[in-house]
Amino acid sequence: MAYDFAPLFRSAIGFDRLAQLVDTAAQNPVSPSYPPYNIEKLTDSEYALTMAVAGFGPDDIELTVQDNTLIVAGRVGDATQGREMLYRGIATRAFERRFVLADHVVVEKADLTNGLLRIAVRQIVPEALKPRRIPISSGQALPVDNEMRETTGDEATGNTLPGQLAAASLAAAGTTAQPAA
Template identity: 50%
Template sequence: MRQFDLTPLYRSTVGFDRLFSLLDNVAGGEAAPGYPPYNIERTDENAYRITVAVAGFAEKDLAIEVKENALSVRGEKQPEDRKGEVLHQGIAARAFERRFQLADHVQVTGANLENGLLHIELVREVPEAKKPRAIPIGSGAKPAAIEAQVQQAA
């Protein structure tokens, strides 16, 4: 894979260190594991859904955790007592951990296990203080003098 030099971006930006670190990790990191497969979709302007295929896993076998803008989905299948002998095991039941990096202000609002698919709902809620606001531009005129100061000068 190609290596990208992000040095010119460091010279003209402020506060994007975390983003550049993520880009460095993606560019030089390992290939993403293929198990379990997943989808990431945008369901609205500020809403997202991550769907993870977890066939064979029950709710008690799964754990979802959010910590410092990182979403972690773990699955560990509990051993079962089988009556017969397995001749071929094509359904994967191995433990897994899948991590997703969340942008600032993205919150997990819920999770749902349905037909072997784990749906995780996310929403981006930008606080009012962080939303763009218009800044008035002054005309450069001097402020009006207070009458008491004007009378003393005369």
Template identity: 55%
Template sequence: MRTYDFAPLYRSTVGFDRLFSMLDQAARVEPSTQWPPYDIEKVADDAYRITMAVAGFSQDELELTQHDTTLLVTGQKKDKDGAREYLHRGIAARAFRQSFSLADHVKVTGASLENGLLAVDLRREVPEALKPRRIPIGGTRTAIGQDNAPAQPEARLVEDRVKAA
């Protein structure tokens, strides 16, 4: 098993402790925690989807919980097979607990179960106060807009008229 020493990176970075602990945790993943199989896809710029293969589980046997930046998906079969006698049991019906570390401001927007696939939709919603904004250099003018795009021509005309008056 490979181990990585992140100590040199700690000396030149600030505030990335969570990232390094997540990398350490990912390196120690056991094969038994990789069940059920899942896909993570990027649907749009700020939209993602986790699709998990949960064949044999019904909606009431699955539970999704988001706490801060952790999404926890658990599955627990209800005991309905007490009277059945299996000659071969190939469909996994074991309980599972799968957790996903989410980036800041990523929220679960919905979930659906269809054809044995659990689809969890996620969206990154950065608050306006945390989005990039343009900072003017010198002077007392306020920042224009939330991005680095130049001010609109109409806004400049109004500003110029106000300064002239």
């Protein structure tokens, strides 16, 4: 099933990743159930992903973050080779789970204890995206920065005009130039 996101794209910018996420979810209606996992919200910006990976050691599991996707893959050699198994209830088959990460989400660390793989994830909001308050002044003229004064100044204020700036920089470089009349 394909969704038409054209109406959304007419009035919104930057939501193409959302459309890709919905398409990916629609293409994989049946997700694998092995290994079982929990996703826990610890704080507003911290999460914990816990996976039950009995029979796997730290060297058997690979964590990779690629294109805002956390990939958890487990591969273990057949430790029962040469043995006659009467019943196999402990699953040690290879697996790969993918988790889509939101923007500015980083995987901080992972720990494997008692057959549980715990992955710490944190959302870090850059300073540029954090809300900031702009002070409002009343009855005061805003100061003009130096660049504005240099291009719009006059000789009475001691500022130079653009042509004089060019002549001064050429003189400093050891070249003489005649100012434009």
